[in-house]
Amino acid sequence: DYTLDGLPDLWVANYEKEAFALYRNDGEAQFLHISNDTGVTSIGSLFVGFGTVCADFDLDGDEDVFVVNGHVAYYSLNSPFRQKPLYLENRGGRFAQIQYDESSYLGQSHTGRGLALADFNDDGKLDLAVSNFSDPPAILRNTTQAEGNWIFVRLIGARSNRDAVGARLVLHTSSGDQARQVKGGGSYLSSGDLRVHWGIPEGVTVDSLTVYWPSGIQQEVKSLQLNATNLLEEPVSIGADLSSGNP
Structure with a gap:
């Protein structure tokens, strides 16, 4: 949800000669190709993208993009076998490719393949686990100097599946709505932390959270704790208080 309108958008990592693509959800069951407008096209078409994730790495209230790349052919005429990973920072709806020192x-x-999100040290900043072809795996700790707050939500299903995979969550804040999903995958041969994460910038207040459970139940949660993991269980009784989030 790079536009902060509460609607999930689509991000696609592609093969060599096929540029990565971003599609905006127009709310009418259509997705509009907006790669040119958002700076995605400037990445070029030499990369072969594998694992990819969208997350708020810098706690500024919008989702950034990370992709690991690596070719499948040793002797490609157009792009190298080993390729750099890409971190695309969301800057007000346009994405900027962040450059890093060659010593890092x-x-x-690398020959990137799998990519998974997790907060390994529970500091509220999302870290990454990377698997490579013929190279050792890597754990990348997020050392961003971010001043914002954060929220984790862990869903426990009852009528829905236990991990609530397929649930959609919309966080309502003073700066807009942020949509997330509980996904069982979404990255190449990878699955990460099932907790749902939001970055909350300084000065932004959280109003409420709407949870759309896979079972069809809609739950409203009025209070969430900042800088903590909030555990929410799916209501099961007919008389469940859906406004408070308590079953």
């Missing part, structure tokens, strides 16, 4: 992992070329 992100400044070097």
Whole structure:
């Protein structure tokens, strides 16, 4: 949801000669190709994208994009076998490719394949786990100097599946709505932390959270704790208080 309108958008990592693509959800069951307008096209078409995730890495209230790349052919005429990962920072709806020093992992070329999100040290900033072809895996700790707050939500299903995979969550804040989903995958051969994460910039207040459970139940939660994991169980009784989030 890069536009903060509460609607999930689509991000596609592609093969060599096929540029990565971003599609905006217009709310009428259509997705509009807006790669040119958002700066995505400037990445070029030499990369072969594999694992990719969208998340608020810098806690500024919008989702950024991370992709690991690596070719499948050793002797491609157009792009190298080893390729650098890409971190695309969302800057008000346009994406900027962040450059890194060549001495760092992100400044070097790899044969990236799998990519998963997790907060390994529970500091509210999302870290990454990377698997590579013929290279060791890597754990990338998020060291961003972010001043914002954060929220984790962990859903426990009852009528829905236990992990609530397929649930949609919309966080209502003073700066707009932010949509997230509980996904069982979404990245190449990878699955990460099932907690749902939001960054909350300084000065932004959280109003409420709407949870659309896979079972069809809609739950409104009026109070969430900042800088903590909020555990929400799916209501099961007919008389459940859906406004408070308590079953």
